[in-house]
Amino acid sequence: MLKSCDTMVAIPGTTTDHQMIFAKNSDRPAIECQPLVQHERKSHLAKAMAKCQFVQIPQTPTTYRHVGSRPYWCWGYEHGFNEHQVVIGNEGLQSKNEEFDSPKLIGMELIRLGLERAKTAAEAVEVMTGLITKYGQGKFRNDQGVRTYDNGYIIADPNEAYVLETAGHEWAVKRAQSAIGISNVYSLEKDWDTLSPTAVDGSKAHGWWSGESNRFNFAEAYSREADRSVGSGAMRRxxxxxxxxxxxxxxxxxxxxxxxxDHSDGKTPNEPFQTNLPHGSSICIHHNDDGGGGNTAASIVAHLCADGSQLPVYWCSLYSPCLGVFLPMFIEGDLPSVLAIGGEYLSDDSPWWLFRQLSLAVRANGADSIASVRAGWQDFQDSLFASAYEMAKEGKTLIDQGRGAEAKKHLTRYMDENVAVMLGMVRQMLSDARTATEIAAD
Ligand SMILES: [Zn+2]
Structure with missing residues (x-):
């Protein structure tokens, strides 16, 4: 199964408070744990190399402080943000390219490289497209069992957002002009702003582009899907x-x-969002036993700030968003280290695995149990909305006054307290759901 994800951005002119808002659901194989990790800013020696999984590339003098949502086995991320308010998320795409024999970068590694090396979205685009041209990405043979694919990205900062789509070493970029979503389908057709130097000639050489039309169509030349208006990714987009x-x-x-x-698959007619589109897949792809196998493993809503009135707030959900809670994260503080716990096998000290167990138990119990868990999170979520923006303002004031260390302590303690409450709640909900299962079985 190709991974399925959805990434969205609402540029300043489209949001209530005129700030950039970025969002992503990371959909992954059902039991692939995806913890949340933080890395400090680091200086590197002149000849250091960045050791990605299959290729090594020259290291940059400084890598920025950042946070990434990371499949447990991967050096890279499904989404993440850095100290300069650069946020990036990706989508799996299928190009016409055959599988490469030579090793390339993994699409998720490019997210981390962009976060480590860029102060703005435009800089991240430059970093990532430079690396794609030189080292490539996409489908390549490997002996480590890593599923590889081409990638689409949204890259945002408080002022600008870009869509970047790739095929092997080729790419196209467009600056977002409205609120948009991307999914597992190429979206840049003739409307690109910039192209990789060999995008046109390379596709002509393959016979994928005749060169007759007056403007090059990136998606038509490189997308494996000839019809980009059908299928799950197209419907979600x-x-x-x-x-x-x-x-x-x-x-x-x-x-x-x-x-x-959102669950717009036609099974839940009371969805808050109604469009006149035919029902397709849900945006939220929670694990279910009726065939899917994919699962929204983590989500983010990044609320950036261009005017310096407050700190950016990164709302992170550690599992499917429909049965969990979005916790506000502040990169100016230290994220609770428990969020980084989780590996290949089930463990009760991992928030991700706790949420997975809760999700399975609640779904096994049925609709009432689902409704009760959602209601259970609602009060906590509402209280977080209230407190997070106070913290965002207080933290910014302290930093502006040169009291950065105090701000860091304050924000760190706030995140620790919220995570402790969340873990207490998820353990209690899990215990309640299991008791309900036992009662039903008696
Ligand atoms: Zn769901």
């Missing part, structure tokens, strides 16, 4: 674009969270 368009001018963090938790 149309749906996120339609909803964002419908709410344009009035989009806030809650809109994005609701969209990430």
């Amino acid at each position: 149309l749906r996120s674009c339609a909803v964002l368009n419908q709410y344009s001018g009035d989009i806030n963090v809650q809109t994005m969270m609701a969209l990430l938790s």
Whole structure:
């Protein structure tokens, strides 16, 4: 199964408070744990190399402080953010390229490299496209069992957002002009702003582009899907674009969270978002036993800030958003280290594995149990909305006053307290759900 994901961005003109909001659901194989890790800013020696999984590339003098949502086995991330408010998320794409024999970068590694090396979205685009041209990415043979694919990205900072789509060593970039979503389908057709130097000639050489049309069509030349309006990825992209368009001018963090938790597969007619599109897959792909196998492993809604009035707030969900909670994270503090725990096998000290167990237990119990867990999170989520923006303002004031160390302590303690509450709640909900299962079985 090709991985499925959805990434969205609402640029300043489309949001209620005129700030950039970025959102992503990371959909991965059902039992692939995806912890949340933080790395400090680091200086590197002149001849150091960045050791990615299959290729090594020259290291940069400084890698920036950043946070990434990381499949447990991977050096790279599904999404992440850095100390300069650069946020990046990716999508799996299928190009016409045959599998390469030579090793390349993994698409998720490019996210980390962009976060480590860029102070703005435009800089991240430059870093990532430079690396793609030189080292390539996409489908390549490997003996480590890593599923490889081409990638699409949204790269945002407080002022600008870009869509970057790739095929092997080729790429196209477009600056976002409205609130948009991307999914597992190429979206840059003739409307690109910049192309890789060999995108046109390379596709002509393969016979994928005749050169007759007056403007090169990147998706037509490189997409394996000839019809990019059908299939799950196409339906999810149309749906996120339609909803964002419908709410344009009035989009806030809650809109994005609701969209990430959307179940528009036709089984739930009371969905908050209604469009006149045919029902396709949900945006939220929680694990279910009726065949899918994929699962939204983690989500983010990044609420950036261009005017310096507050700190950016990164709302992170550690499992499927429809049965969990979005916790506010502040990169100016130290993220609770428990969030980074989790590996290949089930462990009760890993928040990700706790949420997975909760999800399975609750779904086995049925609709009432699902409703009770959602209601259980709602009060906590509401209290977080209230406290997070106070913290965002207080933290910014302290930093502006040169009291950075105090701000860091304050924000760290706030995140620790929230995670402790969340872990207590998830353990209690899990215990309740298991008791309910036992009662039903008696
Ligand atoms: Zn769901």
